[in-house]
Amino acid sequence: MSIEIESINKQFGSFTALGDVSLSIPSGELVALLGPSGSGKTTLLRIIAGLESPDSGRILFNGEDTTESHVRERKVGFVFQHYALFKHMTVFDNVVFGLTVRPKETRPSKGEIRDKVTELLRLVQLEGMAKRYPAQLSGGQRQRIALARALAVEPQVLLLDEPFGALDAQVRTELRRWLRRLHDEIHVTSVFVTHDQEEALEVADRIVVMNKGRIEQAGTPDQVYEHPANPFVLNFLGNVNLFHGRIQSAGEGQPEADNSVSYVRSHDVEIDRSQHDSSSLKAEVKHIQKLGPSVRITLSINDSESFVEAELTRDVFQNLDLQQGEQVYVRPRQVRVFAEDYQI
Amino acid sequence: MKLFTKHHNVLPGFGPTMGYTLLYLSLVVLIPLSALVFKTAGLSWNEFLEAVAAPRVLASYKVTFGAALAAAGINAVFGVLVAWVLVRYPFPGRRLVDALVDLPFALPTAVAGITLATVYSPNGWVGKILEPRGIKVAFTPLGIIVAMTFIGLPFVVRTVQPVIEELDAEIEEAAACLGANRWQTFRRVLFPLLTPSVLTGFALAFARGVGEYGSIIFIAGNMPMVSEITPLLILTKLEQYDYQGATAIATVMLVASFIMLLVINLLQKWSRRYAE
Amino acid sequence: MSAPTRTLTAHANGNHRITEPAPVRWVLTTVALVFLALFLALPLAAVFSQAFEKGFGTYLLALKEPDTLAAVKLTLITAAVAVPLNLVFGVMASWAIAKFSFPGKNLLITLIDLPFSVSPIISGLIYVLIFGRQGWLGPFLEAHDIKILFAVPGILLATIFVTFPFIARELIPLMESQGRDEEEAAMVLGASGLQTFFRITLPNIKWGIIYGVILCNARAMGEFGAVSVVSGHIRGITNTVPLQVEILYNEYNYTAAFAVASLLAFLALITLAVKSVAEWNVRENMEP
Numbered sequence: 089m090s091i092e093i094e095s096i097n098k099q100f101g102s103f104t105a106l107g108d109v110s111l112s113i114p115s116g117e118l119v120a121l122l123g124p125s126g127s128g129k130t131t132l133l134r135i136i137a138g139l140e141s142p143d144s145g146r147i148l149f150n151g152e153d154t155t156e157s158h159v160r161e162r163k164v165g166f167v168f169q170h171y172a173l174f175k176h177m178t179v180f181d182n183v184v185f186g187l188t189v190r191p192k193e194t195r196p197s198k199g200e201i202r203d204k205v206t207e208l209l210r211l212v213q214l215e216g217m218a219k220r221y222p223a224q225l226s227g228g229q230r231q232r233i234a235l236a237r238a239l240a241v242e243p244q245v246l247l248l249d250e251p252f253g254a255l256d257a258q259v260r261t262e263l264r265r266w267l268r269r270l271h272d273e274i275h276v277t278s279v280f281v282t283h284d285q286e287e288a289l290e291v292a293d294r295i296v297v298m299n300k301g302r303i304e305q306a307g308t309p310d311q312v313y314e315h316p317a318n319p320f321v322l323n324f325l326g327n328v329n330l331f332h333g334r335i336q337s338a339g340e341g342q343p344e345a346d347n348s349v350s351y352v353r354s355h356d357v358e359i360d361r362s363q364h365d366s367s368s369l370k371a372e373v374k375h376i377q378k379l380g381p382s383v384r385i386t387l388s389i390n391d392s393e394s395f396v397e398a399e400l401t402r403d404v405f406q407n408l409d410l411q412q413g414e415q416v417y418v419r420p421r422q423v424r425v426f427a428e429d430y431q432i
Numbered sequence: 433m434k435l436f437t438k439h440h441n442v443l444p445g446f447g448p449t450m451g452y453t454l455l456y457l458s459l460v461v462l463i464p465l466s467a468l469v470f471k472t473a474g475l476s477w478n479e480f481l482e483a484v485a486a487p488r489v490l491a492s493y494k495v496t497f498g499a500a501l502a503a504a505g506i507n508a509v510f511g512v513l514v515a516w517v518l519v520r521y522p523f524p525g526r527r528l529v530d531a532l533v534d535l536p537f538a539l540p541t542a543v544a545g546i547t548l549a550t551v552y553s554p555n556g557w558v559g560k561i562l563e564p565r566g567i568k569v570a571f572t573p574l575g576i577i578v579a580m581t582f583i584g585l586p587f588v589v590r591t592v593q594p595v596i597e598e599l600d601a602e603i604e605e606a607a608a609c610l611g612a613n614r615w616q617t618f619r620r621v622l623f624p625l626l627t628p629s630v631l632t633g634f635a636l637a638f639a640r641g642v643g644e645y646g647s648i649i650f651i652a653g654n655m656p657m658v659s660e661i662t663p664l665l666i667l668t669k670l671e672q673y674d675y676q677g678a679t680a681i682a683t684v685m686l687v688a689s690f691i692m693l694l695v696i697n698l699l700q701k702w703s704r705r706y707a708e
Numbered sequence: 709m710s711a712p713t714r715t716l717t718a719h720a721n722g723n724h725r726i727t728e729p730a731p732v733r734w735v736l737t738t739v740a741l742v743f744l745a746l747f748l749a750l751p752l753a754a755v756f757s758q759a760f761e762k763g764f765g766t767y768l769l770a771l772k773e774p775d776t777l778a779a780v781k782l783t784l785i786t787a788a789v790a791v792p793l794n795l796v797f798g799v800m801a802s803w804a805i806a807k808f809s810f811p812g813k814n815l816l817i818t819l820i821d822l823p824f825s826v827s828p829i830i831s832g833l834i835y836v837l838i839f840g841r842q843g844w845l846g847p848f849l850e851a852h853d854i855k856i857l858f859a860v861p862g863i864l865l866a867t868i869f870v871t872f873p874f875i876a877r878e879l880i881p882l883m884e885s886q887g888r889d890e891e892e893a894a895m896v897l898g899a900s901g902l903q904t905f906f907r908i909t910l911p912n913i914k915w916g917i918i919y920g921v922i923l924c925n926a927r928a929m930g931e932f933g934a935v936s937v938v939s940g941h942i943r944g945i946t947n948t949v950p951l952q953v954e955i956l957y958n959e960y961n962y963t964a965a966f967a968v969a970s971l972l973a974f975l976a977l978i979t980l981a982v983k984s985v986a987e988w989n990v991r992e993n994m995e996p
């Protein structure tokens with residue numbers, strides 16, 4: 089089922105949580121809503137679900153206006169950030185809840201329900217946990233039960249609010265890969281909220297970058313990463329250095345405007361012992377920070393106030409054998425230029 | 433007392449404060465209460481039975497416990513309703529009404545007693561309306577229920593209200609997303625979460641009703657066998673210098689309170705059973 | 709406190725979709741308010757209406773009656789003795805219970821709560837059993853001509869008993885929720901035990917104390933059952949205000965009874981007001 093979001097506005101008092109947001113999500117896609125805290129991701133997701141109503145604008149499911157329809161009728165699966173499991177019910181009762189509240193005519197038989205739970209628990213890899221209470225599960229297990237419960241009603245749309253937000257790094261990585269595989273298996277149109285760029289880049293078919301209640305860019309992970317529409321997107325998807333005024337990247341021509349700002353991702357900064365060409369800048373190594381597989385170097389550009397951060401792989405770092413206080417040359421590999429007036 | 437402190441606790445004063453606590457507790461509560469126990473222990477089994485199972489006494493149990501049960505039932509229903517409305521539905525003057533709920537805690541029982549008796553007497557504000565319809569409240573067992581409802585109300589409201597406040601909005605939203613209507617959500621998701629607190633409030637209101645004296649005697653009519661509550665009967669025996677009878681009945685009441693205390697404690701434990 | 713305010717704002721904005729339909733809300737609110745009006749507001753209004761029935765002059769006259777003034781005095785004395793004693797106990801007990809762990813803690817808390825679950829009549833009765841003519845100490849007291857029962861000391865004892873748990877049960881959970889961190893930090897910084905208590909603990913439990921004291925005071929001034937067992941109802945000497953109300957009422961002197969009762973009702977209203985403020989502040993001080 090496809091989702092059309094048409095110029096949605098939402099105010100909380102005088103505060104604009106969403107300002108004229110439009111987006112279309114093709115059927116079967118896994119879309120990530122990515123943005124900093126308070127950017128309106130949850131609000132947008134809740135409006136899609138029908139948990140919140142927009143001040144203006146429309147939500148269409150498969151071309152049909154659902155803006156006015158009740159959350160009960162929308163057939164969405166919603167996975168809450170803190171799971172919202174019913175703690176007085178067993179895993180089994182939680183999962184079947186959506187089926188048992190149906191009117192008698194459409195309610196599946198007891199046998200069908202049991203089969204369904206078995207199948208779902210297998211899908212979320214929690215067979216044999218049916219009799220437990222939520223309090224007896226780990227965070228990751230609760231998260232998967234919340235997902236199974238949402239899937240039990242066979243939703244046409246699956247909405248997940250920071251589904252992995254409350255989990256530790258390792259479980260997070262595991263679960264997000266699992267979510268990707270699950271989605272490949274069942275292909276339900278899915279939207280998930282995250283403020284973790286890595287998660288979005290790894291899992292999503294498409295990424296929607298939000299900021300201050302607006303959509304900054306929507307596109308495939310490659311598009312938003314390789315061709316960020318503006319400095320915000322660039323900055324949000326990786327560490328960047330910014331240079332006021334002219335700067336040249338290797339092989340490229342001079343940027344046109346003087347009052348432009350150049351952005352260089354830290355792993356696009358090259359460090360050399362010798363001057364390469366005119367784009368090289370003389371700098372001093374100020375600080376070396378080893379971060380697992382990579383090394384972050386802070387340098388100060390000579391004759392200027394500005395600092396640059398470079399990220400090298402360990403190999404490169406070891407080959408260069410950099411020392412603190414050493415004079416080197418830095419050279420941006422790839423520069424992105426945006427007009428000065430853009431504010432991050 | 434040093435024996436009990438955990439060695440790593442650096443805070444001072446456990447010995448003196450605990451010593452004072454135990455001393456004061458013993459002087460004010462334990463020793464006086466034990467007087468009752470010893471006095472009862474001095475009775476023979478037959479004397480005891482005669483005192484606690486006389487027809488008039490049995491009738492007073494029936495009146496007291498029956499009315500307390502009815503009042504606690506009324507409070508369980510309306511207390512939950514009041515708590516729900518106070519938490520969920522904003523209306524003008526909500527904070528004032530919220531504060532008013534504690535009135536039975538704050539209003540001396542004698543004042544409550546004479547006031548309820550006046551309001552519900554045949555020519556009182558409410559009695560005037562009920563009397564022509566054949567409903568007699570004051571000076572009947574119904575009056576006892578009214579008084580017990582009055583004093584028990586805050587117990588239910590104040591135990592249920594914080595639980596409703598703490599209900600996670602997401603739980604209800606999850607139920608709605610899964611297709612449950614409001615009534616299904618309340619019955620299957622919210623009510624089970626509220627049940628322990630409702631039962632606790634019910635038990636507290638019941639226990640309070642059983643022991644209550646001041647607010648009841650003015651409205652009850654105090655007719656032996658019909659509308660005489662057990663606490664009043666104890667007092668009557670005392671005034672007739674029947675110390676044995678008074679003590680024996682008081683012991684029965686005390687045992688009943690202990691059982692209720694136990695039940696309430698178990699209920700409170702039960703209410704935490706789903707906690708992580 | 710975050711949860712309720714959140715629901716409130718959501719409702720106030722009217723954007724909280726998951727609630728009952730408006731007519732249901734309206735009906736439930738009405739039923740609840742009618743119930744409260746019938747059981748709480750109406751009796752409260754009746755007190756004042758009856759008290760002022762025969763005009764302000766009669767009202768004042770009823771209050772100026774010497775027996776009534778004596779009752780007011782006795783009630784004030786009773787509260788002035790019972791409340792401080794139970795306050796000291798409450799602070800001591802909550803310090804020992806909340807800041808230390810020891811076996812039998814739950815039993816101790818239950819014992820402290822005991823007077824709450826005892827009928828007021830029994831609370832009075834136990835003092836009759838101890839100090840009465842047939843009681844434990846009866847013969848001794850009689851021999852030395854010491855009057856406890858049917859005299860002021862008996863009233864004080866019974867009042868202390870019934871108001872015993874009020875302050876302790878307020879402070880124990882409050883102090884428990886606050887943990888030991890701040891006190892330990894103070895000790896590490898070199899504060900003495902008393903300094904720690906007065907400069908760290910006390911400010912944190914200030915509102916809890918006010919809350920407990922106001923409730924304790926209301927009960928001390930308003931206690932009826934227990935006091936009526938031990939008082940002996942000697943006019944002008946062993947009658948507290950609630951007992952005076954009873955006597956006037958039983959003499960069919962309704963206006964005077966309600967006039968005196970209105971004093972207690974005023975006290976109740978002040979209690980509710982202070983309690984609401986204190987409650988608000990206690991919630992602020994409670995660590996979630």
Ligand SMILES: Nc1ncnc2c1ncn2[C@@H]1O[C@H](COP(=O)(O)OP(=O)(O)OP(=O)(O)O)[C@@H](O)[C@H]1O
Nearest residue numbers: 100105124125126127128129130131132283717718
């Ligand atoms: N019920 C509400 N009342 C008032 N303001 C609200 C309400 N809900 C959200 N907001 C505001 O709207 C803005 C967007 O909130 P939203 O929850 O959508 O952010 P988010 O992108 O999900 O952030 P996070 O990553 O922290 O979850 C925030 O500034 C928030 O304070």
Ligand SMILES: [Mg+2]
Nearest residue numbers: 129130131249
């Ligand atoms: Mg959010």
